[in-house]
Amino acid sequence: MLGKNLIRIRELNAQDITDILDQAEAFMSILDRDIKKVPTLRGKVIVNLFFEPSTRTRTSFELAGKILSADVVNISKSTSSAVKGESFKDTALTIKSLGADMIIVRDSHTGVPELLSRYGPFKVINAGDGSGEHPTQALLDMFTIRRRKGAIEGLDVSIVGDIAHSRVARSNIYALTKLGARVNLVAPPTLIPRFVESLGVNVYHRLEDIYDKTDVLYLLRIQREREKASMFPSLREYATLYGVSQKKLANFDREVLVMHPGPINRGVEISADVADSVSSLIEEQVRNGVVVRMAILFLMARKGD
Amino acid sequence: MLGKNLIRIRELNAQDITDILDQAEAFMSILDRDIKKVPTLRGKVIVNLFFEPSTRTRTSFELAGKILSADVVNISKSTSSAVKGESFKDTALTIKSLGADMIIVRDSHTGVPELLSRYGPFKVINAGDGSGEHPTQALLDMFTIRRRKGAIEGLDVSIVGDIAHSRVARSNIYALTKLGARVNLVAPPTLIPRFVESLGVNVYHRLEDIYDKTDVLYLLRIQREREKASMFPSLREYATLYGVSQKKLANFDREVLVMHPGPINRGVEISADVADSVSSLIEEQVRNGVVVRMAILFLMARKGD
């Protein structure tokens, strides 16, 4: 059952996930209204605690909170007491004492949301922790696939890219397998984490291996830093082998939907013609992010009250 | 007619401008109330997308939006995904998908608001683009002059300073000439754009040339960077030749009103005694900026609904 915090998809079951998606579906009509505002979370304090830069996730949560009439306060690294060397524990205790009802946290270190949650009574939502998880991304992805395909169960979903360092991949693998999809991972061996097969996924190293087993193609952002770390020969070679263009899409035996968590590298993992095509769900993912986050804030605000 | 976007004064006609000024006049009473808040834009999402630093314009729009009860979200360069190398197009698509109704954009590159507007359905307001235009500045300037002088038509307005690089000058030249003012430009030849006479303005190179033809003296901020580029010998010489002091004001044959878009360089283009005198409309310009931007947001929110 969805608990007090939302830190990892790993801890949810299929019903928890479905409950969130159903709630998001119920909220969809709010966004179509002329006045996008409901009083649901009036008088609640939400703190956006972002220690890594982010446009889409931070703004998505800020809007979700404001549409629900919550008071949203942004704290980013550059303006915070972290620059004075305050310990993480003391930052957490301070935000608690300031009266935050919910904290949305992003940090480059895995485990920070979990650590933060120990200082509650506030509720914690993980907005991405190091190479840990990014559960709200996976939930909006499930919502996006379900809206397009009717259901997740039985689908073939292929995730391509730097699986080893991707919190998005991790959360999506958990969500997809829990909901009954078959998951394929495609990447050079250096970008596949060890023992990943134990999660019930199939591992491939060439794009052509999944031409006959893909309904949804989920492309991951390739971090330019990995090139320097010699995890693949060059961005150009990566693009040639794993980048997806319309020409390569034509090789798939079904009509494939293309997803990406953003921000995209045009011409690297995804060609411009694919990003801008009708096959791409990238904009839909962003749009659904707001309503899915509204659902999460709403369901969690009721927990433990 | 005022269209879906507000990108250039050049595209407006005199009636469009007058409609905005009239609406601003109607809103003036809101700012005198004890409770400066009306529900006009409740449930609308306004994104302040500022890729250049700004106090007055960003805050002015933020307040205008909040007084009208809109939800205002700030995105600045330092916290955005631009630091991850996301393309402008993808930033635009992301903000669209997040559900922005209106985007206020400032960028150091000319043409960015136009480019952004292609990704609508959101509406775009140009808050300054490179050496392009700064239409809301010109509109608040027209409002300020009209309040003081009753009308723009028939006035002699002299703009002094770095015309060549000033988006404020450009927008004001369009607005003033459309509304029937006579416009004089005064600057060293290096700071006058070529072919500017085709806009129906008079060009002078010495301050004394306009002593007998000025009701309103509009001073432009001199960018210290231009000194390095050798566009004038030195700030000191610029101040001597083009800087306006009370002593020089006494040489004009009428009582001159002094305007400046800010931030001012005291002692360079404007002396402290002029900036702080009753001739100066600088504070009035800032004050009127809020109500003019309220009018713009209000009128545009109704367009295409």
Place this chain on the structure above:
Amino acid sequence: MLGKNLIRIRELNAQDITDILDQAEAFMSILDRDIKKVPTLRGKVIVNLFFEPSTRTRTSFELAGKILSADVVNISKSTSSAVKGESFKDTALTIKSLGADMIIVRDSHTGVPELLSRYGPFKVINAGDGSGEHPTQALLDMFTIRRRKGAIEGLDVSIVGDIAHSRVARSNIYALTKLGARVNLVAPPTLIPRFVESLGVNVYHRLEDIYDKTDVLYLLRIQREREKASMFPSLREYATLYGVSQKKLANFDREVLVMHPGPINRGVEISADVADSVSSLIEEQVRNGVVVRMAILFLMARKGD
């Protein structure tokens, strides 16, 4: 009497301070409600003008304003026109003209809030100026002590640390002596300001000197920059001589309450076991900060209307 601005505790009398604490007490029940929101300051514009980084004070004011339904706008150094070299006076005039009802200001230069207040009609609250004062910190400290001890009068309060450079110490010395507490200062001679005894406080140089005269122990953050300036031999020696641990607390002849304005340096001026103990009021100070600032905003908004 509490005037139009709140710049220095020095200018308040005991009744002013008591009025603020009583108002804060009356507001306490709002924070216990499910919906923490009252319409008291609806339509008022509060500008948070922070030229030094701050989590707790900036967020505390932002929340206090939002709970009272004010519109709160944040302006920090990095995004402001200060980067363009605008003078302080012109920044002040701009914010005035934008329509701010109240400005909360923090700056590294002593006297900035006073200077700012000359450009009113807005009201100014000092959120910390250089080595001047930090009046809202002292007020929340008085509130915290009064809640725990019933009254301030007759208490023995010992302030330990860098008194010479601490605006928190200065404001607390004024507040405590005005309310009838006996104040002891403890620090190495280099960190005690000259002539401080004229404020009616006792000065000591060793922690053991106050073992028999302390109800409340107020520890100050030691600035690591002072070490470089050779004001004490080393952080380690400072911690040994003036740092407070549970072991040292046992030497006091009464049960001592420990306070700190934050952010704390664990292991320097305060040991982790003390910071996390029941003797510590640190979290309570932060919590009370919101309600005390609500009281200040509320009382000042009524002044001069």
